[in-house]
Amino acid sequence: MSDSLVRSLEAILSPGQVLCNERARMDAYTVDVWLMARRDLYPPRVRPVAVLPDDTAEVARVMRWCHDAGVPVRIRGAGAGDTGGALPRRDGEVIVDTRRLRTRALAERDQVATVGVGWILLTVEEWLRRRAYTLGHLPASISCSSVGGFLANAGSGILSTRYGKLAENVVSLVVVLPDGEVLRTPRVRAHAMGPDLNSLFLGSEGIYGVVTEADLRLHRLTPLRLMALSFPSFGAGIAWGRRVTQLGLAPALIRLYDEEESRGLVAEGSDCIAVVGVDGVEAIARAEVACLRDEAQAAGARLLPDAVASDWYGRRMAPYFPPNSMESRDVLHGVVDFVARYTDIEACLAAVREELAGSYPELHVSAHCSHWLSYGTMAYLSFWSPVLPRGQALWTAYYSILERIFAGIRRHGALMNEHHGVGVKLRPFFARQYEESGVVTVLERLKQALDPRGLINAGNILEPGAAPPGAAEEARDDAG
Numbered sequence: 001m002s003d004s005l006v007r008s009l010e011a012i013l014s015p016g017q018v019l020c021n022e023r024a025r026m027d028a029y030t031v032d033v034w035l036m037a038r039r040d041l042y043p044p045r046v047r048p049v050a051v052l053p054d055d056t057a058e059v060a061r062v063m064r065w066c067h068d069a070g071v072p073v074r075i076r077g078a079g080a081g082d083t084g085g086a087l088p089r090r091d092g093e094v095i096v097d098t099r100r101l102r103t104r105a106l107a108e109r110d111q112v113a114t115v116g117v118g119w120i121l122l123t124v125e126e127w128l129r130r131r132a133y134t135l136g137h138l139p140a141s142i143s144c145s146s147v148g149g150f151l152a153n154a155g156s157g158i159l160s161t162r163y164g165k166l167a168e169n170v171v172s173l174v175v176v177l178p179d180g181e182v183l184r185t186p187r188v189r190a191h192a193m194g195p196d197l198n199s200l201f202l203g204s205e206g207i208y209g210v211v212t213e214a215d216l217r218l219h220r221l222t223p224l225r226l227m228a229l230s231f232p233s234f235g236a237g238i239a240w241g242r243r244v245t246q247l248g249l250a251p252a253l254i255r256l257y258d259e260e261e262s263r264g265l266v267a268e269g270s271d272c273i274a275v276v277g278v279d280g281v282e283a284i285a286r287a288e289v290a291c292l293r294d295e296a297q298a299a300g301a302r303l304l305p306d307a308v309a310s311d312w313y314g315r316r317m318a319p320y321f322p323p324n325s326m327e328s329r330d331v332l333h334g335v336v337d338f339v340a341r342y343t344d345i346e347a348c349l350a351a352v353r354e355e356l357a358g359s360y361p362e363l364h365v366s367a368h369c370s371h372w373l374s375y376g377t378m379a380y381l382s383f384w385s386p387v388l389p390r391g392q393a394l395w396t397a398y399y400s401i402l403e404r405i406f407a408g409i410r411r412h413g414a415l416m417n418e419h420h421g422v423g424v425k426l427r428p429f430f431a432r433q434y435e436e437s438g439v440v441t442v443l444e445r446l447k448q449a450l451d452p453r454g455l456i457n458a459g460n461i462l463e464p465g466a467a468p469p470g471a472a473e474e475a476r477d478d479a480g
């Protein structure tokens with residue numbers, strides 16, 4: 001990284017807003033929660049420089065300068081993604097750290113909040129709850145990820161069955177394009193006046209620009225009525241979930257666990273547990289709870305004591321954080337989620353299990369369904385193995401497991417990945433998933449139009465013909 005790069009950035013912002021040469025601090029920018037980053041296998045050893053802009057205008061000045069000078073840029077939210085997408089991979093890459101982008105305003109009459117992307121989501125949710133509103137977006141990482149990260153990765157939370165993703169609640173966005181131009185999409189969402197440009201930036205992981213601010217639709221905060229059900233099989237639970245969503249019932253939360261994950265929730269039995277939550281206007285919520293319960297009984301389910309549901313809610317984050325999380329154990333592990341139509345979901349899960357059992361008999365595999373749509377549901381698959389290879393062997397094992405999972409998913413037309421983003425991790429599967437659909441061609445042309453030199457968030461999602469991320473030239477093992 002050159003002194004002149006640092007001096008130029010200091011001139012655009014101020015010396016206090018440019019970070020470099022502080023070893024510990026810069027190392028923090030080169031890690032996220034992806035197994036490969038935590039095992040020091042990705043990204044390559046590079047020396048980036050980070051900038052901390054205070055507002056959209058400052059982001060625009062940095063982007064314009066980098067564009068003119070041909071300097072690559074990496075956008076960083078809170079760095080709790082698990083795809084390597086926020087990690088620099090070239091020396092002298094400029095990290096746009098969004099943490100200081102913290103505008104915040106509430107338009108109560110319109111029930112819309114304007115929020116800077118640098119806020120940790122929990123801070124925004126707490127601010128809104130004090131005013132009896134909610135974003136309806138409660139991911140497990142609410143305390144460690146940013147608003148911008150959730151928009152960029154199109155993440156989901158536990159209440160998505162009613163409220164959708166955070167991205168689906170966007171009314172308008174402010175985005176700094178790769179050349180420093182600022183785009184503000186209409187503050188009333190475009191209806192029949194051309195395509196909705198918000199969608200280009202939601203879930204596109206920063207490859208088309210830096211989102212700096214969003215107007216978000218709010219929901220009234222109401223009590224969440226919880227219940228726990230026990231189904232005789234995963235299939236029976238899925239059939240019930242399909243029926244109630246297709247009837248038009250709108251529970252905020254449906255989390256259905258397979259036999260293995262259910263065993264962690266109740267001491268005995270091999271049934272499949274579902275935790276269900278209903279909120280909204282009280283009279284409607286009460287009627288909805290009664291319908292959900294009747295439908296469950298008709299599907300052969302038992303109602304479990306209320307404590308099962310309230311304990312689950314109170315401890316729902318625990319599996320994802322130390323000391324319980326897989327990340328804190330010396331094991332090979334990962335998660336992959338996928339969306340399938342109801343017609344295919346069980347066959348898809350069976351195919352994935354079959355692929356893995358044939359190749360990795362020692363692998364523990366479990367699943368739950370947590371985001372329900374009228375036409376299908378999302379299965380969140382966790383895998384782990386006590387055998388943890390090192391170095392290049394870990395890349396090989398990890399990607400061959402993902403390959404087997406992908407093969408199972410694709411056999412039945414499901415779509416890999418519902419909410420963690422593609423980043424670098426799933427890039428090898430992205431183009432293959434959309435083979436022959438034309439999706440990749442259009443995304444590449446848009447990239448070419450907005451960022452012809454590929455300077456912004458290079459390597460995320462699109463990189464036609466690139467080697468898989470574990471290939472020697474990118475692995476830390478081989479970097480200087």
Ligand SMILES: Cc1cc2nc3c(=O)[nH]c(=O)nc-3n(C[C@H](O)[C@H](O)[C@H](O)COP(=O)(O)OP(=O)(O)OC[C@H]3O[C@@H](n4cnc5c(N)ncnc54)[C@H](O)[C@@H]3O)c2cc1C
Pocket residue numbers: 032033074075076077078079080081082084085086098117138139140141144145146147148149150151152153154155156157205206207209210211212320321419420421423457460
């Ligand atoms: C314990 C744990 C639990 C998790 N649970 C969930 C969950 O329940 N649901 C879920 O969806 N995810 C979950 N995740 C994953 C993670 O929280 C999400 O991927 C989240 O979106 C990452 O946000 P971040 O601020 O940490 O982003 P980062 O890791 O900093 O960045 C993620 C990607 O977004 C891009 N980006 C960030 N900000 C912007 C911006 N302003 N403009 C353009 N691009 C940007 C980055 O370049 C990168 O590609 C979990 C992670 C952990 C560690």
